[in-house]
Amino acid sequence: MKKIMILTAILVSVLGSMSAQDNSANVAPASTKAQGRYELATNFTYKIAKISQTTNSFVLPGISVDTAYKFNSQPNGFAVVVDVNAETARAIQPGVNLSQFSVVAGPRYYFGLTKSSAHTLNLYGQALFGFDAASNSIFPRPTSITGSAFSTAFQAGGGANLRVTQNLSLRLFEADFITTSLPNNANNHQYDVRLANGLVFHF
Secondary structure (H helix, E strand, C coil), X not given: CXXXXXHHXXXXXXXHHHHHHHHHCCCCCXXXXXXXXXXXXXXXXXXXXXXXXXXXXXXXXXXXXXXXXXXXXCCCEEEEEXXXXXXXXXXXXXXXXXXXXXEXXXXXXXXXCCCCCCCCEEEEEEEEEEEEEEECCCEECCCCEEXXXXXXXXXXXXXXXXXXXXXXXXXXXXEEEEEECCCCCCXXXXXXXXXXXXXXXXX
């Protein structure tokens, strides 16, 4: 979490300077122009997970890339999204590591909150479905133990993007609830929370 706060402070400072340069050049506010329909976002992610049959939790840091296609060029409206996420953590228990790779896709809806400012704030909500591949760990099954496992995944949540130029936004935050069904010697279900922030490029 400390890394996310430091990254956000640096990005706000840099992007604020870029925005000031754009305004001094008499560039029209981003909200006065039709927005691009394609988005590409790169994020730092932190998944908060729980060890089965215990009250112990751990954090899986990672990176994600998501791309979205908006069905119109307005601040409000639907889009289709594909999110790819890779995470890894060491020693979640003594001698036990964990790596996860997921691909999910589905609908996202954008809410444009401010329309008269160059710094447009857009909220969004999404519901994504796909798969999660876990490895480099221990996954107990009824008759054996394996080092990798595969599961369906469901991810629901939302976030906020701050538009700073016509082609660039700062992803202030994203928070998602994620469910998977990996073997864990209990109910074979996981209920995790993923936090993220980063940059969004508009095309």
